[in-house]
Amino acid sequence: MFRKEFYSVCKKFVLNRRIHTSVVSCDNVENFEHPLKRTVRVLAQDFQRIVRKANKFTSDGIFPTHADIVIIGGAAIGSSIAYFLKHKTGLTGLRVVVIEKDNTYSQCSTVLSLGGLRQQFSLAENIQMSLFGAEFLRTLKHRFGPDADVHFTPNGYLMLATEHGAQQLLDNAKLQKHLGAINTVLNKDDLKQRFPWLNVDDVEVGCFGLEKEGWFDPWALLTILKRGAINLGAEYIQGEAVGFSFKTQQDIYMDGALTGSYEGLDAVQIKLPDGETKSIKFAYCVIAAGAESGKIAKLAKVGCGPEMLTVPLPVERRKRYVYCFDCQGEPPGLNTPLTVDYTGAYFRREGLGGSFLAGLSPPPEEEPDVLNLDVDHQYFDDKLWPLLAHRVPAFNSIKVRSAWGGYYDFNAFDENGIIGPHPYYYNLYFATGFSGHGIQQSPAVGRAIAEHIVDGRFQTLDLTRLGFDRLLLDKPMYEVCIV
Incomplete structure (x- = not known):
């Protein structure tokens, strides 16, 4: 019954469209969308918005117990990842939840930095990321509206x-x-x-x-990125990541692993401001918690587990x-x-x-x-x-x-960012360890992580050399004569 009524409404909508639109311009044929399909798509999006709004966690709402992607850390890097994930996919159904311990960002590396932007590095990856950062700042108003200014x-x-x-x-x-x-x-x-x-x-x-090259207001950039992510549907939760849940997956075989079964990450435990602890199951998790990233990675047994997990994330305050x-x-x-x-x-x-x-x-x-x-x-x-x-x-x-x-999120291995997936956990990503360069590289890092999660690899800039694998292979990526 509902289906008949639904398509009846759709038919009336199509007839009304035909009355006002009898000719389609040849220039727009490739972009033309059938009115019936458009109606179904718009109604589906409206329904998804209603569901998302009802499930969004507030002081009176429902905690999001499931998410497609959880991002731990809601400053410039984390907010940039959230923004680019939503912007790239355009999927209102892709649930991105950002966990931020301090909504005031009072001790956040982002807002306490000088906000410098430069291309004067010795590594190609850092130069390229900074060049995109400059382009991103140049096009802020186009992306976020006329009030966007850093x-x-x-x-x-x-x-x-x-x-x-x-x-x-x-x-x-x-x-x-x-x-x-x-x-x-x-x-x-x-x-x-x-x-x-x-x-x-x-x-x-x-x-x-x-x-x-020059400098800008870091707080303004953080505000713009966070607002942009929220406007596209990302959700922010105030809380602290205090643990992970693990799940044995017999259908996954890890090449080079000595143990017989694969234990993957399944959920993250969040301690809320009132002291209560809740759990969020996820498909992917990104650790972008700045100077706290090494400590959070340890909760996932990175650095204190077997085989590939014996190598820690070398990010510290x-x-x-x-x-x-x-x-x-x-x-x-x-x-x-x-x-x-x-x-x-x-x-x-x-x-x-x-x-x-x-x-x-x-x-x-x-x-x-x-x-x-x-x-x-x-x-x-x-x-x-x-x-x-x-x-x-x-x-x-x-x-x-x-x-x-x-605080710098200092990478004690080589003082450069660690960007991309963990070699053991297929659903754990890092975006941290920038050692003072994070604010200017945040747009490029956000885009890169979004590409790797959605497309399975880096698309625009190949940041493979800055991945976690270099720690396993003992191949540091040092900057030369650069502070």
């Missing part, structure tokens, strides 16, 4: 090298240009002429990004400081790039006044504790300020206004 400052990056590192910088610049970056190499005289505020006595060469100071003398001009000294010290302008942001990663033997985000102000006076004052004489007279600490 306040991009296109002042470029300036990387400096001594005589010892000059050839590597030149080789890096050559590769960057080959892949589409736009930069210029400046010798000592060129640097002094272009940046008269710079002391170049001990500098041999510099590379200056002319286009697609590393604390970094960012200092904001005012230049008391004549500061560098408004077009000052984000300058990276060969010592690792970096600085950039903050606003149109004489304020600057600066930082310096400590050597391994001086790593600060990660129990809190307290700032060591003495570190600025003893370590960072002397380097800044040497490179920019005007910085001999400055006043520190504020500072903050943040």
